[in-house]
Amino acid sequence: MNRDTAGFSYLPVEPTERQRFESTALPHLDALYRMAMRLCRDPSEAEDLVQDTMVRAFRFWSGFKPGTSIRAWLFTILRNTYINRYHRKNRRRDANHDLERQAASLETGLGPVACPPPLPDQVVARRVTRDRIEEALASLPPDxxxxxxxxxxxxxxxxxIADIMECPIGTVMSRIYRGRKRLHGLLHDHAVAAGFAAPDHEKDAPIPMARYRKRGSA
Structure with missing residues (x-):
């Protein structure tokens, strides 16, 4: 993403403070755009989301605590901005509350959840295409x-992640576990349909998410 499109230069602030913001926050602009693309699935909407995020971050820059994670702070703003835009666009506040209650029930009802390890590039699943992985990821519930x-x-x-999503670590683990499990099922079904795997063979094989780390989705 072009850093000149961040859209915060017009806000009134001391030059030294602007420079500090730019040197601290702008290196994370590409990561914000990657996340926005995966949330919005549209380049124009993703750019708008990142621009709104950077404007808000700049406006509330005095609230950032030096020594804490700037990336987590920016992702938190992006996530909250996305939720606000999502509600305005789709008017689905009740659905979002239901999802939060479901996630909370997972945490309280299941107890500690052991998350699977990160998903390496291995076995049959490595033949699943990038577009199919993006499609499967986009089909997951937002959280x-x-x-x-x-x-x-x-x-x-x-x-x-817990700080960004404003929920307990146990809820984060439950969401990651459930999300990975759904991805496993979706991508295994695709591999079977494409002839890469037998219907009952290696259904729990890992999926190659790691190869897309730190890359754009466009």
Whole structure:
């Protein structure tokens, strides 16, 4: 993403403060755009989302605590901005609350959840195409998609993801576990349909998410 499109230069602020913001936040602009693309699935909407995120980050720059994770702070703003835009566009507040309740019930009902290890490039699943992985990821419920993307593509810790999603670590683990499980099923079905795997063979084979880490989705 072109850093000149961040859209915050017009906001009134001291030059030194603007320079500090630019040197600290702009290196993460590409990561924000990758995340926005996976949330929006549209380049124009993704750019608008990143622009709104950077404007808000600049406006509330005084609230950032030096020594904490700037990336997690920016992702939190992007996530909240996306949710606000999503609600305005689709008017689905009730559906979002239902999803939160379902995630909370997973945490309280299942107890500690052991997440599978990160998904390496191995076996049959490595033959699944990038477009199919993106399609499968996009089909996940919003919170599952965000949690899996932050963990397996952006490489954030559970603690950072919990801060971004504003939920307990146990809820993050549940969302990642459920999201990965759905991806396994979707991509295995694709591999079977394409003749890469037998219907009952290696259904739990890992999927090649790691190869897309730190890359754009366009």
């Amino acid at each position: 599952y998609k965000l949690a899996v993307t932050l963990a397996d593509i952006e490489g954030l810790s559970y603690r950072e």
